[in-house]
Amino acid sequence: METNLTEAPAVSASESEAETPWLTAAEQRFWRAHLEVSKLLDYQLGRELQPHNLAINDYEILVVLSEAPDRRMRMTDLATATLQSKSRLSHQITRMESAGLVLRQECPGDRRGLYANLTDLGWETMQKVAPDHVRSVRQHFVDRFTPEQIDAMYQALAPVAEHLRGLRGRG
Amino acid sequence: METNLTEAPAVSASESEAETPWLTAAEQRFWRAHLEVSKLLDYQLGRELQPHNLAINDYEILVVLSEAPDRRMRMTDLATATLQSKSRLSHQITRMESAGLVLRQECPGDRRGLYANLTDLGWETMQKVAPDHVRSVRQHFVDRFTPEQIDAMYQALAPVAEHLRGLRGRG
DNA sequence: CGAATATTGTACAACTTTTAACAAACCGGG
DNA sequence: CCCGGTTTGTTAAAAGTTGTACAATATTCG
Numbered sequence: 001m002e003t004n005l006t007e008a009p010a011v012s013a014s015e016s017e018a019e020t021p022w023l024t025a026a027e028q029r030f031w032r033a034h035l036e037v038s039k040l041l042d043y044q045l046g047r048e049l050q051p052h053n054l055a056i057n058d059y060e061i062l063v064v065l066s067e068a069p070d071r072r073m074r075m076t077d078l079a080t081a082t083l084q085s086k087s088r089l090s091h092q093i094t095r096m097e098s099a100g101l102v103l104r105q106e107c108p109g110d111r112r113g114l115y116a117n118l119t120d121l122g123w124e125t126m127q128k129v130a131p132d133h134v135r136s137v138r139q140h141f142v143d144r145f146t147p148e149q150i151d152a153m154y155q156a157l158a159p160v161a162e163h164l165r166g167l168r169g170r171g
Numbered sequence: 172m173e174t175n176l177t178e179a180p181a182v183s184a185s186e187s188e189a190e191t192p193w194l195t196a197a198e199q200r201f202w203r204a205h206l207e208v209s210k211l212l213d214y215q216l217g218r219e220l221q222p223h224n225l226a227i228n229d230y231e232i233l234v235v236l237s238e239a240p241d242r243r244m245r246m247t248d249l250a251t252a253t254l255q256s257k258s259r260l261s262h263q264i265t266r267m268e269s270a271g272l273v274l275r276q277e278c279p280g281d282r283r284g285l286y287a288n289l290t291d292l293g294w295e296t297m298q299k300v301a302p303d304h305v306r307s308v309r310q311h312f313v314d315r316f317t318p319e320q321i322d323a324m325y326q327a328l329a330p331v332a333e334h335l336r337g338l339r340g341r342g
Numbered sequence: 343c344g345a346a347t348a349t350t351g352t353a354c355a356a357c358t359t360t361t362a363a364c365a366a367a368c369c370g371g372g
Numbered sequence: 373c374c375c376g377g378t379t380t381g382t383t384a385a386a387a388g389t390t391g392t393a394c395a396a397t398a399t400t401c402g
Contacts, residue, residue, distance in 0.1 A: 020306040027313050030321045033328040034312075038209040039254055040335035055358095075381060083210055088359055090382055095358090112367045112380040135191040140335060141205075142198050149327045150201045156320045157204040164211035164311060226388095246351060259389055261352060266388090283350040283397045 041141055048136045052129045057082070058096060059133060062118070062126045065102070071118040074107065078116050083168075101125060212312055219307045223300045228253070229267060230304065233289070233297045236273070242289040243276065249287055254339075272296060 023031060046056045054062075064081050065071055073081070079089040093116050096102040101122035107113035118126075145153070194202060217227045225233075235252050236242055244252070250260040264287050267273040272293035278284035289297075316324070 020302055020309060022305060023308070023313060026318065026321055026325065030325040030328070031308060031313060033325055033332050034209075036254075036332045037328050037335060038205075038213075040332070040339065042209075043254070044335060044338055057358095076379085079381095083207075083214070085360075086381065087361080087383085091358070094382095107380095110368075110380080114381070131191055134193060137194070137202060138191060140338075141331060142194060142202060144331045144334065145327055147197065149323070150197055152320070152323055153327065154197065154201040154204055156316055156324065157201070157208050160312065160315045161204050161207045161211070163315065164208060164215060167215055167311075168211065228388095247349080256390065257351065258353090258391075262388075265352095278350095281350080281398070285351065 037141075044140050045133070045136050049129070049133065052125070052132070053099075054125070054129060057084075057092060058101070059129065061092065061096060061116075062101065062122060062129075065116060065118040066123060066126045071123065072105065072115040075114050075116055096122075208312075215311050216304070216307050220300070220304065223296070223303070224270075225296070225300060228255075228263060229272070230300065232263065232267060232287075233272065233293055233300075236287065236289040237294060237297045242294065243286040245278065246285050246287060267293075 042056065049056055049059055060082050061078070064078060065073060075089060075093070076086060078093075079086045082089070084092070093102055093104065097104060100119060103117045103119050105115040105117045107115055142150070213227065220227055220230055231253050232249070235249060236244055246260060246264070247257060249264075250257045253260070255263070264273055264275065268275060271290060274288045274290050276286040276288045278286055313321070
């Protein structure tokens with residue numbers, strides 16, 4: 001039942017080829033817990049968005065656009081903001097466009113470019129769904145930590161996020 | 172650039188419909204950091220497995236099987252262990268089988284059932300890839316925390332993992 | 343026993359994501 | 373102005389995922 005992605009191989013090699021030490025017990029259970037929480041939380045949040053006919057990716061697009069100036073964003077910027085490939089975003093926006101949540105709009109300054117615009121329906125959907133989603137996030141995650149834990153974990157995670165962000169794109 | 176999935180809507184409704192409070196600033200940045208780290212780490216680890224011609228899901232299967240008694244596991248158990256649907260696992264094992272990493276084997280006690288068996292090639296692959304993967308996990312994640320942070324985060328995450336595990340399956 | 347019910351794994355169809363190739367537009371230097 | 377190189381976004385095809393239905397067992401219990 002345990003999902004351990006970094007266990008030392010049962011056939012441990014000679015000590016002499018020491019290069020990268022295996023994870024200690026403490027490291028391992030932490031790493032596993034992180035993986036498990038990420039995966040299951042994703043699953044659960046997606047599940048609780050289903051009644052609204054939204055996938056978690058759709059919701060993310062709605063949020064990002066709803067916070068953008070004029071509720072619109074260039075495709076490339078949106079792809080970057082949501083950590084998706086341009087191709088994937090293009091497909092996704094096509095889907096959301098036929099759902100009426102979003103609209104592609106020409107970009108005045110640059111004739112190659114397009115804006116992804118939140119429609120009124122998209123905005124209203126966002127308003128309607130957000131409270132439920134926040135409830136999910138609280139119930140399954142945020143409310144399960146003390147304020148001290150939240151601060152501590154943020155302090156710990158922030159530099160990691162920055163590191164990983166820095167890797168994006170290069171390779 | 173910020174990916175904030177739970178921001179209060181800019182059009183905040185009347186205070187009277189208070190039910191679920193929005194995330195506080197501290198909660199929000201933590202939540203965002205968690206999301207970002209999860210996503211980017213997944214991406215990066217997958218990226219660093221590519222040279223080995225393995226997806227992250229393939230690797231997970233290899234690990235779980237390599238730790239199982241006789242290096243094999245019933246399809247359903249494997250699906251549960253890796254948090255996948257049976258359908259998805261079936262496809263995945265088919266792929267890994269044609270890659271020679273795994274082998275389907277009849278199950279003596281239960282004629283409906285099948286074992287997914289790690290092949291010698293699968294085992295060797297595992298041995299070869301694991302050190303690189305551990306290095307990735309360390310470099311991009313584990314080594315970026317102090318031992319105290321690791322302990323604290325594990326203490327915080329473990330009950331959440333348990334909660335989420337409990338939701339699996341039922342609605 | 344034997345009928346109803348569960349479980350196991352696959353197969354098909356619909357959908358999403360990835361990869362690679364591409365057309366169109368921009369940009370900078372000669 | 374024009375040529376190469378770059379950026380923008382889409383597209384087609386391949387690969388992967390999901391949901392549902394299904395056949396083949398097992399299991400339960402009257």
